[in-house]
Amino acid sequence: xxxxxxARLVETALRCYPARWRHRHGEEAAELAALxxxxxxxxxxxxxxxxxxxxxxxxxxxPGRRLTAVACAxxxxxxxxxxxxxxxxxxxxxxAASTSQPRGHAQCWAGPPWPVPVVTRPTSRPQAIIWEAxxxxxx
Amino acid sequence: xxxxxxxxxQDVLRRVxxxxxxxxxxxxxxxxxxxxxxxxxxELAGVELGPGTLYGALDRLERLGLIDPLPAEDRRHxxxxxxxxxxxxxxxxxxxxxxxxxxRLRLRLGGI
Numbered sequence: 001x002x003x004x005x006x007a008r009l010v011e012t013a014l015r016c017y018p019a020r021w022r023h024r025h026g027e028e029a030a031e032l033a034a035l036x037x038x039x040x041x042x043x044x045x046x047x048x049x050x051x052x053x054x055x056x057x058x059x060x061x062x063p064g065r066r067l068t069a070v071a072c073a074x075x076x077x078x079x080x081x082x083x084x085x086x087x088x089x090x091x092x093x094x095x096a097a098s099t100s101q102p103r104g105h106a107q108c109w110a111g112p113p114w115p116v117p118v119v120t121r122p123t124s125r126p127q128a129i130i131w132e133a134x135x136x137x138x139x
Numbered sequence: 140x141x142x143x144x145x146x147x148x149q150d151v152l153r154r155v156x157x158x159x160x161x162x163x164x165x166x167x168x169x170x171x172x173x174x175x176x177x178x179x180x181x182e183l184a185g186v187e188l189g190p191g192t193l194y195g196a197l198d199r200l201e202r203l204g205l206i207d208p209l210p211a212e213d214r215r216h217x218x219x220x221x222x223x224x225x226x227x228x229x230x231x232x233x234x235x236x237x238x239x240x241x242x243r244l245r246l247r248l249g250g251i
């Protein structure tokens with residue numbers, strides 16, 4: 001892959017797969033991604049497909065896999081999705097160049113699509129945690 | 140052969156998804172690796188399989204004994220359709236043909 005950002009995005013998505021899968025398909029999957037991107041498929045679309053595939057892979061019941069492992073994998077996949085969304089947002093030159101976005105779109109992909117905790121420290125009250133809605137809605 | 144296709148007659152492909160069926164159709168004329176499968180399916184059916192979908196379907200078909208991986212060429216793993224895979228594909232395509240014929244007949248009867 002010529003574009004290091006695209007390579008990083010796909011690499012991140014491939015890291016979400018179980019080790020067994022990566023051992024078996026990892027190298028070929030990276031090469032396939034490079035070929036598809038070379039043919040004009042957007043890197044984000046390839047990475048999204050791999051992320052969805054990784055989630056399916058973890059959710060497919062296998063003998064010996066524990067529920068906690070599945071939960072951890074889902075958490076990692078969700079975090080990676082947030083990172084990927086962030087990378088995609090920073091990759092858009094139009095977005096980066098624009099300084100006068102409409103008010104409703106000002107926070108597109110500015111954060112993960114799930115609520116994030118914000119810690120406030122008022123002087124006279126005990127510490128409070130407020131869950132704010134995520135900003136990762138599509139434009 | 141636990142969990143594998145037990146033979147002809149039963150449409151085991153009914154629940155495996157469109158991607159798996161398209162992969163079997165693509166492999167019906169010879170072994171292919173991932174990139175060749177994606178290109179062939181795009182030409183054959185106008186469907187662009189995502190790479191994540193492709194590997195999920197390949198793993199599922201292999202678990203069912205419908206395809207076999209061949210020795211790797213460089214980093215690419217070609218797959219070939221097995222005899223139970225070919226039989227299952229034939230049963231599934233026959234079933235689709237029957238449904239298609241019934242649908243066309245009903246459209247004619249309904250005058251649509």
